[in-house]
Amino acid sequence: MFDLIIMLSRFLFAGYIIFFLWQAVVYVAYEQGGYLGNPFTAVSRQKRTLVLLHITAFLILAYIPDTFLFHFDILAVGLAGLLFLLVGMYAVEHFFYEGCPLLWSGMFFLLDVSLIMLQRIQPELAVKQLLWMAIGVGIMLTIPFVLRLVPRFEVFEWVYIILGYGLILSTLLFGKQKFGSVNWLQIGSITFQPSEVVKFLFIFYLASVFRKRIRMKELLITGTLSAGIVLLLVMQKDLGGALIFFMTYMVLLYIATSNEILFLSGMGAASVAAVLAYKLFSHVRVRVSAWKNPWADIDTGGYQIVNSLFAITTWGLLGSGLTKGMPRSIPVVESDFIFAAICEEFGALFGMGVICVFIMIFFRGIRIALDCQRRYYSLIAAGIICMFSFQAFLIIGGVIKLIPLTGVTLPFVSYGGSSVLVSILMLGLVQWICVYCEQHSMQNEEEQHE
Amino acid sequence: MSNMKKSMKRIFWMIALMFFLLMGMMIKLVLFDREEISSSAYNPRLNYIDNSVRRGEIRDINEQVLAQSILNEDGTYTRKYLRSRMAAHITGYSSMSKTGIEASENFELQRAHHEIWQRIKGIVTGEEIQGNHVVLTVDMDVQSVAGNLLGDMKGAIVAIEPSTGRILALQAYPDFDPNKVKDQWERLKEDEDSPLVNRATQGLYPPGSTFKIVTALAGMDYVKNWQDFTYDCTGEATYYNKVIHCYNNKAHGSVDMRQALAVSCNCYFAELSTRIGAINLRKTADALNFNQRYGFSLAYNPSKMVLNENSTESALVETAIGQGQTLVTPLHMAMLAAAVANDGMMMKPYLVDHIEYYNGKISKTTVPEKLRQVMSPEDAQMLKSMMTEVVSSGTGTAAQISGVTVAGKTGTAENATGKDHSWFIGFAPAENPKVAVAVMLENADLGAKATPIAGKVIKSILDKYGN
Incomplete structure (x- = not known):
């Protein structure tokens, strides 16, 4: 019975991410002058999808097979995570008026996937990560005040x-x-x-x-x-x-x-x-040869990458279903290789969806950098967005053997306090720039009208 | 300012391109490379035991069951191999990790078609959830004939349908009982005869005179007027420090290629190879899929031929007669014979005919795949007629079958392990080949033991499938 539920949940998860991304398309379409639906409804649907994803995943993780019981400690983490999502999503909108809502939902989506995956792979890390996320969002909320104090x-x-x-x-x-x-x-x-x-x-x-x-x-x-x-x-x-x-x-x-x-x-x-x-460096040569032909020295240099490829390809588009895969067979899966674990249990389709969420964050970030009329802020926004994107490309590309592996974290998703904290703050800064520029350009327009 | 935005847009397009590359690679991995990567023996997921699905059966082409899973009282499954040793090197085993078809088709066997429907039905009716069945191209009747002929002689027998590449039989001895691999693991692993090694696909042997087919082909392509080239064989010839003998030092007199192949004259082919040259001989061998992987369901080794521009003349003449450092697998030699039979087109060998679902529906029927045209149809025709002569009047008369023209080539390979290996590769009927075989017997003692066995294997196939 539980097997059947997990099987069906694979479709549910794929559906969640497709629906989530589609709502982003609806929002962007409205902004570009097309109309596929109400943009505000789209954003609130994204949030609800995220909450549903969170609840579904934690119910599966907490369930004890063949009983009617749940692991209460996992449920507690799930509840804390839910609280974080709800409060976080509410707070950011009230501290940053007119920030880009898609950037927010994209960020919370990635954070939540990270939380679920860590709970699945190494539960003790999930709690720590949640703490770091909360601290990160907490500090981020102070950005508007701090930058008002230090204007230039x-x-x-x-x-x-x-x-x-x-x-x-x-x-x-x-x-x-x-x-x-x-x-x-x-x-x-x-x-x-x-x-x-x-x-x-x-x-x-x-x-x-x-x-x-x-x-x-x-x-x-x-x-x-x-x-x-x-x-x-x-x-x-x-x-x-x-x-x-x-x-x-x-x-x-x-x-x-x-x-x-x-x-x-x-x-x-x-x-x-x-x-x-x-x-000069032997460790560089090891990385390159592990990328060129990981099968050649499968026991040493190629081990990580080969295991990551196994995880991604074995179960196909819909994955093994949450809790059913073997992500622990990949070394450092909680950090550098978390993308492989996502592909294994949520499916490659979901993995591609995660890439799309990064693309979404990237395109929304570009828009902010392009629209911003103040050179300094525009440069900061462009720098942050390029850094995010390049980092995501490096590690996802490494994990799927597109490029040689370089050990960096996947922004928002990999386990790592400093990584997640800095990623959240950077995105907060981009949002602040977005708010600043919009208010500023409005002021400009008003001045021109007078 | 606008300049800066323009540059910004360019950079952004560059990054967008990187993301599209990521998506492209993901699609490639999941849709195209999936089977190959996931069925690797190193994938720990091969040993993932999911007792909620009853693993599918492995069957032969006549739907005879070779491997099936039996439900135990405690809800787990036991894998039973109904033909025990007879198909061991094909099915492989599944108790200590997995090999053979059990490994390469693991995910097909473990996958249940209409899984959701089957699971819902299972909850209501209590029926088991049935994984997909794998149906092989192998015919157990032929496989058994080959197995019995091999008996307890170390060696291998491979039979292929030349026009498609279907494997009809693939035997290797020593073998093992897949039902008992777990109990006998230590012994099997340490046995000096390495029974777990599939000699038909992984065994690398010197080809002996069967390699003369390759040398003859190179001669046709690289020696001008080869048809007029004759050699006066005295039973012995010297090339620098290397002395080449014909079998039993027999002097064959003046021979051309046709006669030389029929009587397997070493001196003729040694002399021919000096006119071909090491590089050209290597080119011909590479074109015949030496030193290359061709893709096969079972673990296999590519055949090796190592001549290059630096090779000495003695290495060249040794190689030309099938000694030296050349090493081949019985599977590859059968493919070679099949290519001659199939007008020079080498087909990709395959073992899985189709997949059958729990409800009897057939799917994923393998479509024969061409590897490549390895020789011109004219050359193939020429070789075919020469090989016919080998069996009708040369060294291969023991493979004759009444009423059928058999074509082939014998081989006796000197080797470091002791007595000579005995080879026969061939096909029949020569006019319209239905089957190609390779028979290899390790340290076969006297004479061409492989030849009559090959004749019997061919006969059993032709008897069954008609002419």
Whole structure:
């Protein structure tokens, strides 16, 4: 009987995500002048879908087969998660008027999938993750107030880069090794990844510099400082992090200068650096050969990727059904490989839906960056959105063997306190920029009318 | 400002492209690569035991059941192999991880068609939920003939239908009883005769004189006026430090290719190979699927042929007569014979004919697939007539069947493990081939033991399926 329910739930989950994405289409269509339905209804339907998804998943997780009983501790986590969703979704709308509702629902969707998956894979992590999510959303809600107190935060460009360097260097001095990378700091019982915080500072710094007219001198200084951060990350064996910082720099540089030659030569230099890294570091060679042919050394280098492919392909489009797969057979499944676990139990269709949610966040973020009339904020929004997207691409691409694997987290979804906290704050900042620009442009229009 | 927005849009399109690549890769993985990846022996999900579904049966082409699951009192299932050893290397086993068809078709066997309907019905009526049945191309009547002929001789027999690539029989000995793999695991694993290795598909053996078919083909393609080329065989020839002997040092006198193949003259083919050249011989072998994977349901090894531009002449002449470092599987040699029989078109060998659902509905019938044209139809025709002569008047007379023209090639392969291996590959009827076989007997002691066995296998198939 329970088997039958789980079987049917696979269709339900696929239905949820398709309906969720369709409502996003309805909303965007209205904005673009078409009409597929009421946009406000669409957004509230998205929220209700999310709540239903949450309830369905936790009922399945908490049920004890062949009885009429539930695990109460799991139900409690489920209830706490539900509370977080409801309060969170309510609060963000009241703290950020006129933020983009699709970005909010996209974020909460990913957070909830993360919570469900962690509860399934490693329950003790789910509680921790929920706590981090709550803290993240809590801090995020203060963004509008803080930025009202510090209205022109672009003037602190030197503070950002010095702080950034300080944090990264501190890991070299006091760092802890975890998963082969020396990029963790421990304070009391909490370990965190300073490079996550530096992401923020880095974007602030670049946007501050690039908001002005750029001459050769600034170009050289920012170039050198950014290259320094990237190199430090490479030294810590955090290749994924290094790539993300590098791409963010290139993207902002190109946006600010519109200079193709600079962009292409930067990419060329990166290719040379990649070849050098391949020649110099054995762990890079291991990653590349595991990507080219993971079947060749299945017991060592290729183990992770092959197991991830097994998880994704074995059960097909609808997956094994929640609790029915074997996601624990993939190493580090709770963090880097969580996408494979989602594909295994919710199905590849749902996995593609998750990619679509990232695409949705990406396109909505672009719109904010494009519409924003203040150069500094526009650059920040573009930087954050590109960083998110590139990070999602790196890790999903690595997990499905599109590109060599670089260990980075999937924003909002992977387990990791600093990752989830920083992701939430970044999205909050984009939303704040959205609100700011809309109010600002309205003011402009009003002024023009007068 | 507008400049910046323009650049921004360009960057965004680049990122959008990355997302589309992700979606494309996901689709490729799930829709196209799925079967191949998920049925890998390394997938831990192969050993996933789901007792809510009764695993499907494995049957032969006549619907004879080879493997089925029996419900125990405690709600679990026991897998029974009704023909025990007779099809062991095909069905594989399922108790200690999985091999053979049990592995490659695992997800088909474990999948229940109309699962939701079956489950609802199951709740009401208490019926079991039935997984899909896998129906093989193998005919157990032929398989048994081959098995009995092989007896307790180490070796392998493969029979293929040349026009389609269907495997009619695939035997290898030593074998094992799939019902008892779990109990005998330690012994089976450590047995020096490695009974768990499927010699028909995984065994790599020197091909001996059967390889002369490859050399002959290369001669047709790379030696001008090969039809006029004759060689005066004295029973022995020297190439640098390598002395080539004909069998029993017999001098064959002046022979052309047709005669040389019929009497299996080593000296002729050694001399021919010096005119072909190492690179060209390698090209011909590669075209015949040496050194390549071709895709098969059972674990298999590609045949190996290692000549290259640096090869010495002695390596070349050794290779040309089937010694040296060349190693082949019986399956691949059967495919080679089948390609000659099928006018040079090599078909992809296959074992699964179709899938049958719980309600008797048939689905996923395998469509024969061409691997590639491995030789021109003219060359194939020429080889066919030469191979006919091998059986009618040459070394392969023991494979003759009254009323049927059999074509083939014998082989005796020297090897490091002791006595010579005995080979026969061939097909019949030569005019309209219905079956191609390869028979390989390890350390077969004296004479061409494989040849009469091949004749009997062919006869049993032709008797059953007519001419």
